[in-house]
Amino acid sequence: MHELSIVQNILDIAESEARKNNAKKIIKIGLKIGEMSGVVIDSIIFCFETLKTNTIARDAELLIDHIPLAGKCKNCGSNFQINNYIFKCNTCNNNDIEIITGRELFVDELEVE
Amino acid sequence: MKIKVVSNILKANDSIAEENRQLFKNNKLFVMNLISSPGAGKTSLLERTIKACNGKISIGVIEGDIATTRDAERIEKTGARVIQINTNGACHLDSNMIRTSLQNFPLNGLDILFIENVGNLVCPANFHLGEDIKAVVLSIAEGEDKPKKYPGIFREARVLIINKIDLLPYTDCSIDKIKNESLEINPDLNIFEVSCRSGDGLDRWCNWVKAQKEEKK
Numbered sequence: 049m050h051e052l053s054i055v056q057n058i059l060d061i062a063e064s065e066a067r068k069n070n071a072k073k074i075i076k077i078g079l080k081i082g083e084m085s086g087v088v089i090d091s092i093i094f095c096f097e098t099l100k101t102n103t104i105a106r107d108a109e110l111l112i113d114h115i116p117l118a119g120k121c122k123n124c125g126s127n128f129q130i131n132n133y134i135f136k137c138n139t140c141n142n143n144d145i146e147i148i149t150g151r152e153l154f155v156d157e158l159e160v161e
Numbered sequence: 162m163k164i165k166v167v168s169n170i171l172k173a174n175d176s177i178a179e180e181n182r183q184l185f186k187n188n189k190l191f192v193m194n195l196i197s198s199p200g201a202g203k204t205s206l207l208e209r210t211i212k213a214c215n216g217k218i219s220i221g222v223i224e225g226d227i228a229t230t231r232d233a234e235r236i237e238k239t240g241a242r243v244i245q246i247n248t249n250g251a252c253h254l255d256s257n258m259i260r261t262s263l264q265n266f267p268l269n270g271l272d273i274l275f276i277e278n279v280g281n282l283v284c285p286a287n288f289h290l291g292e293d294i295k296a297v298v299l300s301i302a303e304g305e306d307k308p309k310k311y312p313g314i315f316r317e318a319r320v321l322i323i324n325k326i327d328l329l330p331y332t333d334c335s336i337d338k339i340k341n342e343s344l345e346i347n348p349d350l351n352i353f354e355v356s357c358r359s360g361d362g363l364d365r366w367c368n369w370v371k372a373q374k375e376e377k378k
Contacts (some may be wrong), residue, residue: 050251050253050284050288053251054170054171057170057173058170060375061166061168062166065164065168066164069162069164069355071162071164071300079170084316085287086284086286086287096170099340106186111252115291121339126338132309133312133316134345134346134347135316135345135347135348136345137319143344149326151169153169153170153171153287154166154167154168154169155166155168155170156166156167157163157166157167158163158164159162159163159164160162161163
């Protein structure tokens with residue numbers, strides 16, 4: 049239920065970057081959202097459509113790159129996709145796993161004019 | 162024109178959380194962010210923990226709820242210093258709410274600060290407040306399937322308190338399944354089995370809390 053405030057943050061970041069670059073209009077906002085970021089993408093899209101009116105992003109399109117959860121084994125160093133939230137190396141069975149992707153929640157790029 | 166941004170969407174929250182963390186560190190305060198679904202027993206756990214520390218450790222509590230001061234009133238009866246935040250609808254506490262509440266909440270003389278988050282297993286996992294650790298409370302009545310349904314908080318937390326173990330004979334809940342699936346998500350999780358009603362398991366929990374405080378000093 050915090051997607052509304054997250055979308056407000058997205059718009060704040062996008063508008064501030066656009067202004068820094070003297071842009072009049074935001075056309076696209078590219079987001080990277082990880083599988084384990086804790087946000088619901090459908091809600092992000094819904095809230096974006098509501099909040100973007102009356103901003104310079106009113107005609108903007110949201111491009112969302114959904115990033116799967118992947119880890120690196122701290123024992124044998126192998127990289128692998130984490131399924132069903134089981135943090136265990138499928139090569140050496142070690143369970144000391146560093147998350148390498150899947151927690152992203154950031155504005156990646158903008159297209160402006 | 163394309164602009165590369167790479168900006169964390171939660172950076173506004175994270176940077177205030179960092180300021181809070183610095184303030185807590187300057188006060189040599191151990192801070193725990195307590196997270197669970199509604200009714201798992203966060204407030205009962207705090208009442209029990211405060212009583213067990215019996216004036217030897219000075220405890221402060223920030224209570225987060227959507228509405229009412231009921232939890233703060235319960236904590237006040239234990240003698241601990243307490244302040245209530247009402248989020249008026251928001252599903253989690255954020256770092257700015259904590260910073261604002263600290264203007265009316267002196268930290269001097271405190272050893273441990275507990276922040277009781279709004280009852281919710283989802284959103285609080287993403288909003289750091291400046292705490293040392295997050296603790297997740299799960300009660301037997303909620304069922305054994307919750308860790309895999311809400312993996313974010315079980316990965317973020319340093320400690321899991323399984324509460325209401327006195328209800329085990331009346332449910333089909335498997336405590337082993339809770340433990341095994343939680344450890345699949347987070348092998349470093351410290352797990353405590355307690356009943357705030359009967360008092361079972363609370364000694365071990367309270368000793369662990371005291372040890373964390375000593376480490377911070």
